[in-house]
Amino acid sequence: MRRSQRPFPHPDDSGYPDSAPSGPAPTLRGNLPAELNRFVGRDSELADLVRLLEGSRLVTVAGVGGVGKTRLATRAAALMEKRYCDGVWLVELSAVHDAALLEHALVDALGLTDHTNRPPRTTLLEHCADRHLLLVIDGFEHLVDACAELVRDLLRRAPRLRVLAAGRLPLELAGEATYSLATMTDEDALLLFAERAAAVRPDFRLTEHTRGPARELCRRLDGIPLALELAAGRLRALSAEQVLQRLDDRFRLLTGGCRSAPARHQTLRTAIGWSHELCAPQQRLLWARLSVFAGQFDLEAVEYICSGPDLPADSVLDVLSGLLAQSVVLREDSPAGTRYRMLETVREYGAEWLAATGDTERLRRRHRDWFLGLATWCELDWFSPRQAEVAARVESELPNLRRAMECSLDSPDEAHLAQYLAGTLWFLWVGCGRLSEGRHWLDHVLEEETPYDASRLKALWVLGYVAVLQGDPVGAISALTECREEADLAGDATAAAYAVHRTGCLALVTDDMARAQDLLHDALGRYGELGELNSNVLMAQVELAMAIGFRGDLDRAVVICEEVRDICEDHGERWALSYALYVLAFATLQRGRPERARELLGQSLAISHAFHDLLGTVLALELLALVTVVEGEAAEAALLQGAADRIWPSVGLPLFGSAYYGAPRARCSELALHELGEVRYASGLRAGRALGADAVVARALAARPGKRPGAAEAGDGEPSAAVPAPARTRKPAASPTSGRGGPERW
Secondary structure, three states: OOOOOOOOEEEOOOOOHHHOOOOOOEEEOEOOOOOOOOOOOOHHHHHHHHHHHHHOOEEEEEOOOOOOHHHHHHHHHHHOHHHOOOOEEEEEOOOOOOHHHHHHHHHHHOOOOOOOOOOHHHHHHHHHOOOOOEEEEEOOHHHHHHHHHHHHHHHHHOOOOEEEEEEOOOOOOOOEEEEEOOOOOHHHHHHHHHHHHHHHOOOOOOOOOOHHHHHHHHHHOOOOHHHHHHHHHHHHOOOHHHHHHHHHHHHHHHOOOOOOOOHHHHHHHHHHHHHHHHOOHHHHHHHHHHOOOOOOEOHHHHHHHHOEOOEOHHHHHHHHHHHHHOOOOEEEEEOOEEEEEOOHHHHHHHHHHHHHHOOHHHHHHHHHHHHHHHHHHHHHHHOOOOHHHHHHHHHHHHHHHHHHHHHHHOOHHHHHHHHHHHHHOHHHHHHOOOHHHHHHHHHHHHOOOOOOOHHHHHHHHHHHHHHHHOOOHHHHHHHHHHHHHHHHHHOOHHHHHHHHHHHHHHHHHOOOHHHHHHHHHHHHHHHHHHOOOOHHHHHHHHHHHHHHHHOOOHHHHHHHHHHHHHHHHHHOOOHHHHHHHHHHHHHHHHOOOHHHHHHHHHHHHHHHHHOOOHHHHHHHHHHHHHHHHHOOOHHHHHHHHHHHHHHHHHHOOHHHHOHHHHHHHHHHHHHHHHHHHHHHHHHHHHHHHOOOHHHHHHHHHHOOOOOOOOOOOOOOOOOOOOOOOOOOOOOOOOOOOOOOOOOOOO
16 A cells, blocks of 8 residues: 555546536545566456456456566556546555554545544445446455445446456455456467566667577566566676576576476576576565665665674665666656565565574564654654655655554564654544544554553543544544643643644634633743644634634634644745645635635635645535635535535544534525525535535636736735625625624634
8 A cells, every 4th residue: 555656637538528627637546656678468358357356346356476467457447547437546455464454545546535433344335336336345365254344335326437456366245356467478478578677788689599598487487577577687797597597596496396386386486586596695684674765765774784794784775776677677657756665576585584483573673763753853844845745755655654653563572662653643543634544543542551651641532633523523522631630640731732723723623712812922922931832832823713713703813824824834834835725715704805815715725635634625625615606606515515515524523513503504504505596506515515625726726817907905814895796606605704704703
């Protein structure tokens, strides 16, 4: 599972002509990775697989490791992509070791974000229920029972869903069509070897001198694609004849495995073992140590974790380059920079060698310590101009961060480190739209009995924060009360301040504005005494501004949010800024400047969506709908409300069930319904509900008008003398607050 591989946008070919924007809006059609080299051979296998998928809703490609299951499945899925209007989605499970994270992996691969406390399975079932999509599940064999149960539920609840699985054994479900993938034919194997050999040695050709040794090599390797590619990698240093000679020696040496193991399995192991034997001693050592990583890794982590007296840090790059040259390690470019990974079969081989050296536990702890340090650095850098870089980094490192928590939980004496890590990652859970997984880990690590030290107290207030945003007041108040009481006993003023802050946040979303204002004032005072300044402190100011504004004092709310905006600009903070812009946009709309409100909301929406923060995204869309109807575009406002309707179930209770947060939506609905009538209003809602988050955000941002001549230049906190006539207005603009506008002016 690699969250960093974001789905590729495609033009929307299933939109609504009556309400389409001037340009095509992108929509997610899947996340299949682009092929890095040409797919060779397997024509008959591809045809068979496509035919099976046409007749069965569940097809499993089964075969030994290295036989090419993943490549064949993804190739077949790519050929059929246009048949699935809701896309083709790849779920890679090789790096997921805990069955409890299986559903999170699918949610992640589908690009879903769910802030609620609902089980992720519910999110999956609801998302897939009415969609026509193909789910490609790869590397599930170590989670076969849990995976089979989940696939069965998905297929029962989603009649238009089809699943293409690739693993070493079938799922054994009713209606499953199993395709046993054999090794390549002699001709396909020769063609693959020749093409991969030419990639590493451009002068390589199949001639009368090379064809014989190459064909014999393919025969000896039983046409297993992974083995062929490993062998081709050796042509950088050897001729085809030399490769064949050395392989022949290694077969005699390395085939003494279990008698009951399939011959092809032994052959694959031999091929990997032969490549291992041809590595230099330091390359073998690094190969073994790299097996502690899950998913991707970077050079800095390798230099720290894998170095030692026998492998100096300044030599790691050269040794790693050797493994790259031999295709033992693969390079990948991601939003987080240059990354590396190993195929799971290759990683497992290295893990066996590491275990044989007795060094596994030491390397696991070094791995854990590195990622504890990385999380600490990322938390500090979240409040900086590098916030977007931090978000990309933690997304790509999530499999390793999970492994670090698992390592700490293995020993009761180190459980506090898992609590520290789960709490430190609050910005990932909250700021990057991973509330559901954050709740899983926080609940899990707090099950361990540990002293009420700083790590446990932090995990408690972060759990309370997550529960607040999930709409779980019972879970929130339980965690926050425990944190506050134990922090007072322990004299931990920092934990107490955060507990008070998040209790105030809970009061805010449950409409207890007076208590929210008191608690948030208290928290900000505590932060000031501690000298605390970070994204959480700025969010406390924004939340205080909301409470004050909800009680009718918009001028004071604007002053607070303008201060927050200035601090954000000074420190390069973007996430908290998005919420401050939301409050400023509402105040600006109240003062009769919808054009300026639209501009502020566009900035807020772009930031929230970039961080995958669904709460910030949906709040901005709701308010943007009110701006749109005030500008005279009732049909577009209904569409935006429909799009928000589709997002809210993944966030929690719509608008928290709050009369205050719900007032803009209620006013927008009133104005749009009056303008359109019930039939057209309902049609607009349906059109919006059909749009995904990416599509509606792109549409909303594309609709932002530029600054018009004659627009007032007053600051956001100053009333404008006159409201310019919006260029898009079809009818005289309605007042956002006239009529039943909700409590006070909100």
